[in-house]
Amino acid sequence: MASVVEYKGPREGYRCGYCDAPEGKVSSGMWAHSMTVQDYQDLIDRGWRRSGKYVYKPVMNQTCCPQYTIRCRPLHFQPSKSHKKVLKKMFKFLSKGEFSKGNNEEEPMDSQMDDAGMHDFALKSKLDIKSDQRPLSEDCHEFKESKVKEKEDLEPKETKMLNQSHAKQEKLGSGEPSSSVKVVPSTPKPGKGADLSKPPCRKAKDIRKERKRQKLILKSQTDQVQHEEKPKLNQPKSIEDFIFDTLPDKSAHQLEVRLVPVSFEDPEFKSSFCQSLSLYAKYQMAIHKDTAAECGEAEFTRFLCSSPLEAENPPNGPDCGYGSFHQQYWLDGKIIAVGVIDVLPYCVSSVYLYYDPDYAFLSLGVYSALREIAFTRELHEKTSQLSYYYMGFYIHSCPKMRYKGQYRPSDLLCPETYVWVPIEQCLPALENSKYCRFNQDTKAVDEERIKELDRLRVLYKRTIMPYNIYKKRQKGPSDEAIVQQYADLVGQTCSERMLLFRS
Structure with missing residues (x-):
């Protein structure tokens, strides 16, 4: 076809x-x-x-805000601190039902310090210090008393030990066997002296030295094991470790993500259509300030349900097949978000996301992007060539649209030669100019540029023909x-x- x-x-x-x-x-x-x-x-x-079915391409060197196609490389993706924060927030909400509506950060992707823990630590430290503060004179007085008491306890013990030593020498001098020497250990009176049943006290400095020595021994043993077996130690947690972390048996909420083909012939898509439409209208009116007429059924169907893509299910493709899908996020039996995506031969392409504004505190825009990255990795296991996640357009001239560049590693498409260039290499040029050619090779050209226009295929009067034949049959200018x-x-x-x- x-x-x-x-x-x-x-x-x-x-x-x-x-x-x-x-x-x-x-x-x-x-x-x-x-x-x-x-x-x-x-x-x-x-x-x-x-x-929808309208396919467009910005004229990059003329439009006011050049839109560069951006793709993420999920196979090498590691969630940033802010990504982990969103994933942990979702896990905490699902497991315990805890959330904070007052600190909603939907799109900013910059890593931010979570100072809640630091605040608790500082508060605890101040309380501890306050409770330990006493007049210096009291401490000095207690120190002197303890020294005097220590001296009194030790004097009779030292005298007794000295007398025993003299007795031993006398016995040895008299020629008696050493086995006949009996030294009776002194037992301190109850409440006085060291407790011989417990290990002797050690200085903090000695304890630190011992800990350091133990760490060095452990490190050398670990290095040896790594050299011999090379196990995966200290590996950062993957995105799947966060997303699919096991919830407790009695978790507060249940979240299910369903992949539904965009087709009115699909029973699941058809049965959830009304709920999905209602959610779309609620989102558009709250977030984009649309009127009810602007987000009705006709607009919703044209924009997010009509797709030109023909579904394909080749034997070597992913289990879900290729085509357009709605990824529905069901929380406790109702849809709270829908990610519209296309599954293509080399990528998962993000089309749109709409969600329930009542759950904006869960940062569903960020969370859904991370789920789609994880989904791409999952599809790659079955179909190796499917290994990219396309996020639409990156618009550097619009600060609020730069957040897509935080999903690393990622590439931008050169608008002249159509080669992919790592975003880190593109950003310096974009700081100086809205429109940039990213390919540094000045001799490089578009490899797909038209060489033979006559080979272009035309559908004319229900007949397929090459352009050179069409020209002969064409009437008019x-x-x-x-x-x-x-x-x-x-x-x-x-x-x-x-x-x-x-x-």
Whole structure:
């Protein structure tokens, strides 16, 4: 089955949702009547993105806020401190029902110090110090008294030991056998002297030295074991360790994540449609200030339920197959969030997320992204080539959209040569200019640039034909300029595979 697209051309002079410029946004678009997952994979690797069945590509060197395609590499992903904080918050809420609505951080991804524990420690220290404070004169007086008492206790013991020593010498001098010498140990009176049944007291300095020595011995033994067996010691916890940590038997809440194909023929999708629609409307009105008319059933269906992607279930693909899905988050029997995603040959592509604003304290935007990264890793185990997580667009010129760059390691797509470049290499250039070519090789070009326009495929009057045949049958003015523009944007491979509808 082939993709069928209808190119709409460039669209410019409309309001930008990122910088609010009234006429700053510029993009090219096409309506996808149907599309294979491989064609869409190749298109997003050239900077395209879909909204329902409409597929668009920003004109990067003209639009007010250049939108760079960003992808994360989940196989090497390690959650940051702020990511762990969100995952722990969710676990705490599910296990104990505890949460704090007053400290909701939905999108900021910068690592932040959690000073709650530090505050408790400081408070405890002050209380301890206060309770231990006493007048110095009292301490000195107690010290002197103890020294005097110690001296009194020791004097008779030392005298007795000295007398026993003299007696021993006398016995030895008289020629009697040493076995006849009987030394009777002195037993201190009750409440006085050292308790011989307990180990002698040790100085704190000696204890520290002993601990250090034990640590060095343990370290040398550990190093030897690592050298011989190389076990995985001190490995950081993976994202799965946090997400799938075992909840207690009597946990306060139950969370279930269901993957549902976007299809009205699917019974699970159909049965949950009304609840999902209601949640979408609640989210749009609360978060994006839409009116009820702007987030009704027609808009919801067009935007998040209509997909051009044809579902595919090849034998070597993931168990869920390829296509468009809703990842539903069910908390105690009701949907609190829905992540709209596309599963493609090389990636999981995030489309949209909507959630119940009443649960914003759980940072569901961050949590769902981490779940989708974990989901990508899970799919990779069955389908090795599926190893990326596409997060949509990274917009450096819009500070609130920079949070996507905190999911590391990640790459940005060069808008001229369509090669992936690590984001760390791109950021210095983006600080100086909104639009950047990331590929440092000045001789590099778009490998998919159009070399033979005549090989482009056209669907004309229900007949599939190459462009050179279509030109001969075409009536009216030539449309070669618009066809050339389309071909340059989709690349040689897609132009030969997809069908360009011409009326």
